Amino acid sequence: MNKVSKDNFTQEKYKYGFVTEIESEKIPKGLNEDVIRLISKKKNEPDWMLDWRLSAFKRLENMSVPKWAKAEIDEIDFQDLYYYSSPKDFKEKPKSLDEVDPKLLETYEKLGIPLKEQKVLAGVAVDAVFDSVSVATTFKEKLNEIGVIFCPISEAIQKHPELVKKYIGSVIPVTDHFYATLNSAVFSDGSFVYIPKGVKCPMELSTYFRINASETGQFERTLIIADEGSYVSYLEGCTAPMRDENQLHAANVELVALDDAEIKYSTVQNWYPGDENGKGGIYNFVTKRGLCKGKNSKISWTQIETGSAITWKYPSCILRGDNSTGEFYSVAITNNYQQADTGTKMIHLGKNTKSRIISKGISAGKSSNTYRGLVSFHKKAKNAKNFTQCDSLLVGSECKANTIPLTENSSNSSSIEHEATTSKISDEQLFYCMQRGLDAEEAQSLIVNGFCKEVLQKLPMEFAVEAQKLVSISLEGSVG
């Protein structure tokens, strides 16, 4: 009923799939103590950091990969990966953009992330991570003036060891699970943010992760601390070249909100999803957790997950402070052979803690999309409240959607509300829109964007429009 040519789409579908021809310097393949020592040395780390990594590696030797996700994962040979790759001759991070390799600047231009400050999006500071190193951070000085620290974590380890030491691993214990522990042993770069007491960060902070080198894993580590009464909105974006191999991205992200502080963390994840036959793509195994440590604190996760061959992530909130609030807003889109197993954990420990979960899963093609969530009320969590809404939208008849919401309740004064729906884009809806002049793709994109509007609205304004386009592009070729 529609003449939309599918060939057109596969060509332009993943426009970030290019490879930057830049010589890289890798340390030898394999996972062992020497590799970890070498990473630490490359980063010029103090001994305490190396010891921390080594202790994680010791624990890792007795751990195995988790198997419970609803995803078919090819076995990964952890000895056959590069754990560190940086552009060649990248001894020290350039002091100014003039010193950055023009090829790198060009790469980020092509990705729509210009790093030259006169060109950047007004009001957004960017940290650009290329494979295992941060290549540029914009607006650093301006943020410095108000006491906001925004820098690569490798730099924070050297310049702000007291903060890193105090908080790293405080939300995700070194021994949490295989991938979190692996990350603790081999993490390369990521961002560090500290917002001082009472400061409302005046600009969006964002990190752009780019995997470029082949056979290389990216192990991002991000740590954000919002001190008392402060506020920050942070956004991360991710892309990778199109390759036939599967590449591993195993990140750990820790957020800490002290009394009356608020952290808003948004993700637009667009890693290479593999081709239409399911070949290649990123394995995105990510641990993200926020601790509402202080009273009246708030952590809000918003994620738009469109990429990766396999996505496996559960941004969670530990609501320890009384009256603290956790939020999770998610749109996860899977097409072709993509697999997503994503959701959240809301752990209510303090009194009057509140959490809200809005999850929108959209599956097309032969993909599989699972919401997995846990809402847990500790017995001291008096008057805690949760609201959960999980909606699934199916496009076509060969895809799968699952909803697995778990609850644990040891508090008798708490309340949980749960709503779930599964719907299909109806032929009637498509026909109605087409009768008014929209072609099949436009009609579908209108309906899908309507379905996830509630979540898209939570994104910082600068990115909401991009996200809407991304939602449409991810589903191209799936109608008809």
Place this chain on the structure above:
Amino acid sequence: MLEIKNLNVTVEEKQILKNLNLKIGKGEVHAIMGPNGSGKSTIAHTLAGKPNYNVESGEVNLNGKDLLSKDPYERSLNGLFLAFQYPIELPGVTNASYLKQIVNAHRKSRKETPIDAGEFLKILKEKSKLLDIPMDMHSRFVNTGFSGGEKKKNEVLQMDLLDPSLIIMDETDSGLDVDALKTTADAINKLKNDERSFIIITHYLRLLEYIEPDYVHVFQNGSVIETGDKTLASRIDQEGYS
């Protein structure tokens, strides 16, 4: 402007339209009346290109061009508008953004630039007023939770915004109370001109009392059994179809 020749249509292997012939000239208003299940709505859906309405044989020309080989959206862009009997809900999509998008789809096909937001709002206010539509309806989701009357008015509003050359109304009068019927009919009458043709599908005389047809066709068992002027409608209203 519209010519239907020997049209045979099946739906789920059941033949609904049988050798249908109909000619509609520029600026003419044709009413199609007939009992339930006679295939009236099938004409509307077939002309609009609804999936699963299978044309077994026959020809349809709109403005001299073959209609049946075109996709539904191309038919719309070529000037065919079908006002639905049961307008479809689009949860999450605000009416204003939807209306703007369909207007822009038509502008694009005419190689015009997208409409400016301020200009669109002005036009929307003007045309909504004509139909007694409050502006806050446009911040609600398309047809979602709309009353029957609101849905029908929203159809007529889209008709007005898209400037079609052939308007097919499928039971537009159903679900309207007397006041809403009059407002809607007045708005439709304002859309009449020498270039634009109408097919009004209805059970009842009441809409035809407001919008005067040039021809009335009585439809039964998949084809036209009688054609006359507006007096035929009154006769049927009094005597029934048999």
